[in-house]
Amino acid sequence: MDNALAAPTPLVPAPPPGLAARWQALPAKTQLMALLGVAALVAVLVMLFTSARDADWRVLFPNLSDKDGGQVVEKLAQMNVPYRFTEGGGTILVPAARVHELRMKLAAQGLPAGSAGSSGYELLDKNHFGQTQGQERMKMQRAIEGELRTTIEALESVKSARVHLALPQVNGFFREQQKPSASVVLTLHPGATLERGQVAGIVRVVSGSVPELAAKSVSVVDSTGALLSGPGDDEAASGLDSQQLLFRREVEAGHLKRVLALLEPVVGRDNVRASVSADIDFSQVMQTAEAYRPNQGADATPAIREQRSEESVQPGGAVPGGVPGALSNQPPVPATAPIVGPAQALQAAGGAAAGAATRREAATRFEVDKTVTVTKNAVGTVRRLNAAVVVNHRVSTDAKGKTVSTPLTEKELEQLTALVQQGIGFDEKRGDMVKVINAPFRVEVAPPAEEVPVWQQPWLVDLLKTAVAPASLALLGLVVVFGLIRPALTGVLAPPPAPAPGSQLDAVVGDGDGPGALPGPGRNVPALAAPSENERIAAARALAKQNPAAVAHIVRGWVSGEVS
Numbered sequence: 001m002d003n004a005l006a007a008p009t010p011l012v013p014a015p016p017p018g019l020a021a022r023w024q025a026l027p028a029k030t031q032l033m034a035l036l037g038v039a040a041l042v043a044v045l046v047m048l049f050t051s052a053r054d055a056d057w058r059v060l061f062p063n064l065s066d067k068d069g070g071q072v073v074e075k076l077a078q079m080n081v082p083y084r085f086t087e088g089g090g091t092i093l094v095p096a097a098r099v100h101e102l103r104m105k106l107a108a109q110g111l112p113a114g115s116a117g118s119s120g121y122e123l124l125d126k127n128h129f130g131q132t133q134g135q136e137r138m139k140m141q142r143a144i145e146g147e148l149r150t151t152i153e154a155l156e157s158v159k160s161a162r163v164h165l166a167l168p169q170v171n172g173f174f175r176e177q178q179k180p181s182a183s184v185v186l187t188l189h190p191g192a193t194l195e196r197g198q199v200a201g202i203v204r205v206v207s208g209s210v211p212e213l214a215a216k217s218v219s220v221v222d223s224t225g226a227l228l229s230g231p232g233d234d235e236a237a238s239g240l241d242s243q244q245l246l247f248r249r250e251v252e253a254g255h256l257k258r259v260l261a262l263l264e265p266v267v268g269r270d271n272v273r274a275s276v277s278a279d280i281d282f283s284q285v286m287q288t289a290e291a292y293r294p295n296q297g298a299d300a301t302p303a304i305r306e307q308r309s310e311e312s313v314q315p316g317g318a319v320p321g322g323v324p325g326a327l328s329n330q331p332p333v334p335a336t337a338p339i340v341g342p343a344q345a346l347q348a349a350g351g352a353a354a355g356a357a358t359r360r361e362a363a364t365r366f367e368v369d370k371t372v373t374v375t376k377n378a379v380g381t382v383r384r385l386n387a388a389v390v391v392n393h394r395v396s397t398d399a400k401g402k403t404v405s406t407p408l409t410e411k412e413l414e415q416l417t418a419l420v421q422q423g424i425g426f427d428e429k430r431g432d433m434v435k436v437i438n439a440p441f442r443v444e445v446a447p448p449a450e451e452v453p454v455w456q457q458p459w460l461v462d463l464l465k466t467a468v469a470p471a472s473l474a475l476l477g478l479v480v481v482f483g484l485i486r487p488a489l490t491g492v493l494a495p496p497p498a499p500a501p502g503s504q505l506d507a508v509v510g511d512g513d514g515p516g517a518l519p520g521p522g523r524n525v526p527a528l529a530a531p532s533e534n535e536r537i538a539a540a541r542a543l544a545k546q547n548p549a550a551v552a553h554i555v556r557g558w559v560s561g562e563v564s
Helices: 019-025 028-053 066-078 096-108 121-125 133-153 196-209 233-238 242-267 410-424 458-493 504-510 533-546 548-560
Strands: 057-061 092-095 158-166 181-188 218-222 272-281 286-293 303-313 357-367 369-376 381-391 394-397 403-406 433-438
Touching: 019 458, 019 548, 028 458, 057 066, 057 096, 066 092, 066 096, 092 096, 121 133, 133 158, 133 181, 133 196, 181 196, 196 218, 242 272, 242 381, 242 410, 381 410, 410 433, 533 548
Parallel strands: 181 218, 381 433
Antiparallel strands: 057 092, 158 181, 272 381, 286 369, 303 357, 394 403
16 A cells, blocks of 8 residues: 555654754844854953053153143053043053053153253263364253253152253452352142252252352242242341251250150140250350469479570680781790799780680570460350240049149249259259249140041042942943843753653654554554644644744754654
8 A cells, every 4th residue: 555654664863953053043133142242241351351451550751741741642542552640640650561661662752852852961972073162061061950950850749840050160360269059940749849858958969969069059949939948037047057957956855855754754744835945056166375374382493494605715825816917817926035034924926915714604584384275165065045844733533523623832833843954954154044834724625536437438439449340340241141141052052852752743753552653663563544734734833833942853854864
């Protein structure tokens, strides 16, 4: 019969489809959403990586002018480099990983122009042929000014600086040479100020960089024209320099510390206020004195200086006399004395009488003692000390808990005064003054500090500002994963459901012993009447509605030839 089956054919179950087949079996809408989700997830990951890499910002160029800052910002925008400004606006911050790269690239383009145009000793590298001595001297002056400007601009509070040097021409024919001087004009950052010590440091740097430039010949002014290097009120009144003022403050602070160390254990730490002022003599005098006085005491021997001279002529010595010449230069006359008779005096040559003569001279000088004294007084001696001390009233609490303020007695004030005098080394001959008074202190109660809630703490606000961008990106990534990508992954990775027994697939494919069933594996059945075409179509439609995945699997097997 035509409807009979010639031989039983075993049915082999088809293998499960691969991932590609499962992906193709998904609806087009699910595939499109999955692709968009993957693209969004990749973008979120890239933004997270970029924000994590650029979280550390470093200074690219500090203290930039508005013109240089605009040029640098323009170049950074062309290179697609993120940047930030500090509060002052003169410092540009860039990601730390690209600081050195950006500095080299901008330096190759001559940016910033302010730092590139700063002239220092680099001017001396370019020497022109035939330059005069005046041009060489002016170039050296410009080089020193440029170096000083660069050094001063390195200070944190200084935005820009300009240095003017007045270097006189050295001439050996002038007996009195003119001394150099300097002027410095500073432009500070908005809100920044310079302390007196910092101004003194700038003055020292400038004066130490120019030979024979005194510190008092350096003037420092700010952009408003205010003189910063001028002496203060106390310095102008006393004529002291910074070192002398510092020494005086140290002396006063040392005496004040000793006074407080003595009084605080007695009256309490918060019950005493003291002030000490010192008048210090910084003049240095060298004195030389010579004193003459006679010897003192019974055993004193006067200092005597005696000088003696003696001259004698022996008898018989012929002493030439008369007018020098031939007449006086004659040999002596031979003796003519008689044998008997008185002796006659000998006559020398030239008629001079011979005889003995003696001459003595004595000079005696009495001297007094001489004392030479050289006195050089010490520098920084204290000429006078003044101490003022205020002691609070004695505060006590009675039995009822009420606070009572009691003034100190006169005896107690005298004891405190004596204590202060001993502490500072009081010297009445020197003119020192110590005054101790007793007065009630006014206690000002500070308003209670308002407790700031945790969510308004500065550290928490900064943490939230820093973490808001990464947290937003992470949340967006989770939404993309669970809303767009997860449905597609579930459809691709989930295994196909097994056909349920007794379903419409049994009616079409044939499973069991009912009428119209196809032969199963290892089963031989007689030929039966085939179901009608309309019944098969109806059964296939019902199966497609109930289990579309199974129908798609069967159709795919037919197309690929896996199921015959």
